[in-house]
Every structure is written in C-alpha cells, then in structure tokens.
Amino acid sequence: MTTLLVPLADAEPGNQALTISLFTAVVAVTLYITWWASRQNKTTADYYAGGRSFSGAQNGLAVAGDYMSAASFLGISGQIALYGYDGFLYSIGFLVAWLVALLLVAELLRNSGRFTMADQLAFRMKQRPVRTAAASSTIVVSIFYLLAQMVGAGSLVGLLLGVKSEGLKAGVIVLVGALMIVYVTIGGMKGTTWVQIVKAVLLMTGTVLITFLVLLKFDFNPSKLLGAAAANSGKGEAFLQPGLLYGKDLTGQIDFLSLGLALVLGTAGLPHILIRFYTVPDSRSARRSVQWAIGLIGSFYLMTLALGFGAAALLDTSKDSAVAASKGNTASVLLAEVVGGGPDSIGGAILLALIAAVAFATILAVVAGLTLASASSFAHDLYVNVIAKGKTTEKTEIRVARFAAIGIGAVAIGLAIPAQKLNIAFLVALAFAVAASANLPALLFNLFWRRFNTSGAVWSIYGGLTSAVVLVIFSPVVSGQSTSMITGADFAWFPLSNPGIVSIPLGFLLGVLGTYLGKDKTSAARYNELSVRALTGAGAEGAAKH
Amino acid sequence: MSEETGHEREARAYEAVHEARDFQELKRRYKNFVVPWTVAFMVWYLAYVACNNWARDFMSHQVVGHINVALIFGLLQFVSTFAIAAIYGRFANRKLDPLASGLNAKYKRERRR
Numbered sequence: 001m002t003t004l005l006v007p008l009a010d011a012e013p014g015n016q017a018l019t020i021s022l023f024t025a026v027v028a029v030t031l032y033i034t035w036w037a038s039r040q041n042k043t044t045a046d047y048y049a050g051g052r053s054f055s056g057a058q059n060g061l062a063v064a065g066d067y068m069s070a071a072s073f074l075g076i077s078g079q080i081a082l083y084g085y086d087g088f089l090y091s092i093g094f095l096v097a098w099l100v101a102l103l104l105v106a107e108l109l110r111n112s113g114r115f116t117m118a119d120q121l122a123f124r125m126k127q128r129p130v131r132t133a134a135a136s137s138t139i140v141v142s143i144f145y146l147l148a149q150m151v152g153a154g155s156l157v158g159l160l161l162g163v164k165s166e167g168l169k170a171g172v173i174v175l176v177g178a179l180m181i182v183y184v185t186i187g188g189m190k191g192t193t194w195v196q197i198v199k200a201v202l203l204m205t206g207t208v209l210i211t212f213l214v215l216l217k218f219d220f221n222p223s224k225l226l227g228a229a230a231a232n233s234g235k236g237e238a239f240l241q242p243g244l245l246y247g248k249d250l251t252g253q254i255d256f257l258s259l260g261l262a263l264v265l266g267t268a269g270l271p272h273i274l275i276r277f278y279t280v281p282d283s284r285s286a287r288r289s290v291q292w293a294i295g296l297i298g299s300f301y302l303m304t305l306a307l308g309f310g311a312a313a314l315l316d317t318s319k320d321s322a323v324a325a326s327k328g329n330t331a332s333v334l335l336a337e338v339v340g341g342g343p344d345s346i347g348g349a350i351l352l353a354l355i356a357a358v359a360f361a362t363i364l365a366v367v368a369g370l371t372l373a374s375a376s377s378f379a380h381d382l383y384v385n386v387i388a389k390g391k392t393t394e395k396t397e398i399r400v401a402r403f404a405a406i407g408i409g410a411v412a413i414g415l416a417i418p419a420q421k422l423n424i425a426f427l428v429a430l431a432f433a434v435a436a437s438a439n440l441p442a443l444l445f446n447l448f449w450r451r452f453n454t455s456g457a458v459w460s461i462y463g464g465l466t467s468a469v470v471l472v473i474f475s476p477v478v479s480g481q482s483t484s485m486i487t488g489a490d491f492a493w494f495p496l497s498n499p500g501i502v503s504i505p506l507g508f509l510l511g512v513l514g515t516y517l518g519k520d521k522t523s524a525a526r527y528n529e530l531s532v533r534a535l536t537g538a539g540a541e542g543a544a545k546h
Numbered sequence: 547m548s549e550e551t552g553h554e555r556e557a558r559a560y561e562a563v564h565e566a567r568d569f570q571e572l573k574r575r576y577k578n579f580v581v582p583w584t585v586a587f588m589v590w591y592l593a594y595v596a597c598n599n600w601a602r603d604f605m606s607h608q609v610v611g612h613i614n615v616a617l618i619f620g621l622l623q624f625v626s627t628f629a630i631a632a633i634y635g636r637f638a639n640r641k642l643d644p645l646a647s648g649l650n651a652k653y654k655r656e657r658r659r
C-alpha cells in the first residue's frame with residue numbers, strides 16, 4: 001500500500017538523529033537475537049521449525065508479528081484517515097479469516113505435516129508433482145508479498161528519515177534485504193520467530209500508547225471522536241458510512257465482494273503463516289497460537305480505528321495535505337507527533353521517532369517470515385524431494401535452505417529497486433487471492449476428501465495460481481488507467497481488480513475435475529492414516545530434544 | 547529389512563486406530579462442530595460485505611450519536627470472531643482432546659505390538 005510517498009518536508013535534524021538511533025537499536029537487538037538463535041540450529045527441525053518448542057502464547061505473538069505488516073499498521077489507519085469507514089473494511093476480512101485457519105487448517109496441518117505446506121499434500125500423493133506445484137505457489141505468493149513490503153520499505157523509511165533521493169531509497173531496500181537475509185540464513189526459524197515476537201510486542205505497545213492518547217483527547221467518547229473526524233474530513237456523515245472507497249457502481253460492488261472473498265479465504269493458505277504452526281509441540285498449542293493471534297490481531301485492528309479516525313479528526317487530510325500525498329501512509333506517524341504534544345515539542349519528537357521505529361521493526365519481521373517460507377519450500381520440497389530425490393543429509397539440506405534464502409533475498413532486492421516507481425499496491429491483495437485460489441483448495445480437499453488425488457492437487461494449485469495471476473495481468477490494475485502499473489497501454493479485458501470471485505471457485509472446480517479426469521488412484525489406507533494423524537496427532541513429530 | 551517391518555507396523559497401528567469406535571466418534575464430533583460454524587461465520591461475514599454494497603441506507607442509519615449501523619455491524623464481526631474462537635477452544639479442550647489423546651496412546655500401544 002505504500003507507494004509514491006512524498007518525504008516529510010521538514011524533518012528536523014534533531015528528530016532525525018533520534019529516529020536513526022532508534023532504528024539502529026532495532027537493528028542491534030534483532031541481530032543479537034539472530035546470533036543467539038544461530039547457536040541452536042543443529043537439525044532441520046531446528047532450522048525450519050525452531051525445534052517445535054515454542055509455546056502457544058509465544059507462537060501466537062509471532063503469528064501476529066508475521067501477519068501484521070506495515071501495510072496494515074500504516075496503510076489501514078491511513079485509509080481510514082482518508083476514506084473513513086471504508087478504510088476499516090480490509091481489517092475485518094483479515095480478522096475473520098483466522099477462523100478458517102483455526103477451525104479447518106492449523107491443528108490438522110500441525111499434526112500431519114513437518115516443515116512446509118507441501119508436506120501435508122505429499123503425505124498421500126505422488127511426491128514430485130505435488131511438491132513442485134506447492135513450491136511454485138509458495139514461492140510466487142511469497143515473492144509478491146515480499147516485493148510489496150520491500151518497495152513499501154524503501155518509500156517508508158525514506159519518508160520517515162526525510163530522505164528524498166531515489167538512490168538512498170534504493171539503499172534502504174538493499175539494507176532491509178540484507179538484514180532479512182542475515183536473520184533467515186543465520187537465525188533460521190528460531191531467530192525469525194523471536195524477531196517477530198519482539199516486533200509484535202513493540203507494535204502492540206506503540207499502538208496502545210497512541211490509541212490511549214487519541215482517546216484522551218476525546219474524553220474516551222467514541223461518538224465524539226467520530227463526530228470530530230467526520231467534521232474535519234469535510235465529508236460529513238458520509239465519512240462514517242460505506243461508499244467513499246468501494247463499490248461506486250455494480251462493477252465496483254462485485255470487485256469489493258471479490259476482495260472480501262480473497263481476504264477471508266487467503267490467510268489460511270499463506271505459506272509464511274502455515275509454516276508457523278510447525279513451531280509448536282502439538283496441535284493443542286497450535287490452537288492456542290491461533291487464539292492468541294486472533295486476540296492480538298483483533299485488538300490491533302480495533303485500535304487502528306482510533307488511529308485512523310483520530311488522524312482524520314486531528315490532522316489536515318485535505319487533497320493537498322502531506323497525509324493525502326502519502327496516500328495515508330504518514331497518518332499514524334504524524335498523529336503520534338500531534339498527540340505527543342505537536343511538531344515543536346519534545347514529546348512529539350519522541351513519539352514520532354518511536355512509531356517510525358515500530359514501523360521499521362514491522363517491515364523487518366514480515367520480510368524475514370516471507371523469505372524463510374520460500375527458502376524452506378525451495379530446499380525441503382524442490383531440492384530434497386524433487387532434485388536429490390531424498391538422497392541427501394540434514395546438513396546439506398540446511399545449507400541449501402541458507403543459500404536459497406540468499407538467492408530469494410537477492411531476487412527480491414533486484415525486483416524491488418526497479419519496481420519503486422510502479423504502483424504495485426495490488427500485490428498484497430493478489431498474494432491473498434493466489435493463496436485462496438491455489439493453496440486452500442488443495443489443503444482442504446486433501447484433508448477432507450478421500451477421493452482427492454495427485455492430479456486434483458496439481459490442477460487446483462497450478463489452475464488457481466495461473467488464473468489469479470493472468471486475470472490480474474489483464475485487469476485495470478496493470479493497464480488501461482492512469483493509476484495502473486503500466487500507464488500508456490491498455491490490454492485490460494477483465495473488469496475487476498480482484499480476481500478472487502473467479503479464481504477461487506475455479507481453483508476448487510479444477511481440484512474436482514483433475515481428481516475425476518486424472519488416472520491415478522489414491523490409496524484408501526494412506527487417507528485413513530492421514531485422517532488419524534491429523535485428528536489425533538498419532539505419529540506427529542513432537543518438540544526436538546536438546 | 548527392519549525399516550520395512552517398522553512401516554508395516556505403523557500402517558497396522560494407524561488402521562487399528564482408524565477402526566476404533568472412539569476415532570469414528572472423534573471424527574463425527576469434529577465435523578459436527580466445524581461444518582455448521584464455518585457455514586455460519588462465512589454467511590455472517592458475506593452478509594456484512596453485501597450490506598456494505600447493497601444496503602447502504604440501512605448501514606447509514608444512526609443508532610447513538612455518530613455511531614451508525616455500519617460501524618456496529620463491523621464491530622459485531624470482531625465480537626463474533628472472538629466468541630467463535632473461544633467457543634471452539636472450549637469445545638476442543640473438552641470434547642476432542644480427551645478422545646484424541648486416548649487414541650494417540652492406543653496408536654503407540656499398537657505400534658509396539
């Protein structure tokens with residue numbers, strides 16, 4: 001969501017020094033954690049799953065830290081600041097989605113898989129085709145998401161530090177990329193998890209503080225806050241009602257429904273979220289993790305309401321304002337400055353620097369999780385089971401995973417720098433659409449449909465993946481409009497920006513068609529084993545013993 | 547050779563658990579819980595999305611001060627999500643975990659035989 005940002009015009013030297021020292025502190029603490037965690041990475045279970053020894057609460061914090069990106073921290077409150085009520089809608093889909101993960105996916109996956117999403121499919125399917133398919137969609141989803149985060153990071157850090165030059169922004173992207181490579185190669189899952197836990201604690205603390213200060217200004221009366229926001233926005237009561245951002249005509253309304261579907265069904269298919277369930281000792285802790293995550297993420301999104309409407313009430317959000325120029329992304333940071341006592345006060349300077357550092361930590365934790373997910377899948381699915389056909393050692397596997405993390409990090413840096421000037425905000429929504437169309441059908445059919453087979457899995461993964469990506473390429477977000485990624489060309493024939501309403505049913509349908517048209521039969525005994533294992537945890541891998 | 551028999555023993559143990567009456571009961575309880583609740587929260591969520599699209603007059607109705615139906619409907623999505631997460635946790639702790647751990651123990655016994 002963070003694109004085309006305009007730097008804060010008057011970042012004062014003193015503030016900048018404070019912000020930079022807090023950024024340095026974040027980097028120092030996370031690097032220390034990584035170094036500490038690196039001494040415990042001996043086996044593949046350590047490297048991919050942190051030894052499966054995190055508690056439900058710890059993993060819940062890490063899941064929240066992995067999930068709440070800078071886009072949700074700065075983006076959602078910014079959208080509320082600019083578009084009022086409609087800005088809030090993203091977060092509801094993001095939250096309700098966790099019920100799919102809780103009821104249908106988390107525990108069963110924990111019991112039946114080992115390190116990656118593909119493990120669970122490979123349990124009863126032909127190894128090579130399903131692992132190749134699952135690794136492809138894992139890497140594509142993670143790279144899309146990673147790219148969105150890194151381009152955002154470049155603009156965001158540039159903005160927070162008052163950096164205007166394109167070269168320095170590219171430098172920030174390289175720095176963020178280098179840090180994430182270090183976390184993942186050296187710290188593995190254990191290091192990444194602790195980075196995410198620290199980030200979640202920082203993010204929640206920062207958000208609680210600003211929310212408290214905002215509500216204090218309005219006597220803890222939500223109606224008063226909403227009224228002030230509506231009045232200051234210049235849009236009146238319409239600011240508090242649906243319609244400012246989504247669903248202006250029938251196409252827009254169907255597009256919004258399509259987005260809603262992708263958000264609610266995508267979360268439980270995001271590879272970097274799925275691998276987090278392997279870091280706990282049993283399914284009970286996986287359940288506790290999701291409950292913790294729901295509590296944390298839900299409270300966080302409730303607080304973004306206070307931040308967003310607070311920004312609308314207290315900041316200038318008119319067409320030519322700094323907030324509008326940044327597409328809302330500066331709203332939380334500028335709000336922190338105002339509730340801290342204003343631009344010229346010490347309190348304002350401290351809070352601004354603090355929230356900027358929280359945003360920085362947020363970016364680092366999310367990109368590390370994404371890099372780890374794709375490196376794990378590359379090493380464990382593609383290298384070990386497809387290329388080496390299982391003939392390798394744990395030591396080699398971990399080495400391959402580390403090189404994969406470096407490679408994926410390098411690709412992400414290489415793509416993010418030229419993408420800086422493009423409007424790629426749609427990539428987050430696309431990652432959710434691919435996860436819902438390609439991964440979720442395969443996961444659910446595999447667990448709950450006895451007849452499902454290798455062809456069905458392969459068809460649904462490649463079909464869901466391809467249809468979501470192709471529909472977006474030929475949609476208005478890529479060409480045909482002034483806000484498109486490519487301006488000056490028009491090859492859009494698909495009217496919706498969000499492909500989910502077509503690609504999700506298609507992913508499920510192709511799973512069914514592939515199953516019936518494919519010649520392979522699945523073994524009934526293997527399905528029985530999978531369901532026993534998934535529901536009871538019999539034979540599932542427990543915590544590593546050191 | 548010994549690995550082969552290990553696999554066979556595992557397969558036999560899984561089959562034994564699968565045939566157990568407790569396992570069929572566990573499967574039944576799990577499905578009877580998650581299917582209706584999943585349908586319920588999806589319908590409830592899609593109703594919210596649809597109202598934002600097609601019932602704007604209803605959504606814009608003010609209830610108390612500046613707080614309107616749209617905001618309350620949105621907040622109720624939070625309430626229902628928290629509630630379902632808690633209800634499922636309670637259900638799983640009481641009705642699923644005891645059966646699952648009994649079956650897990652049975653699996654370990656069978657594998658040793």
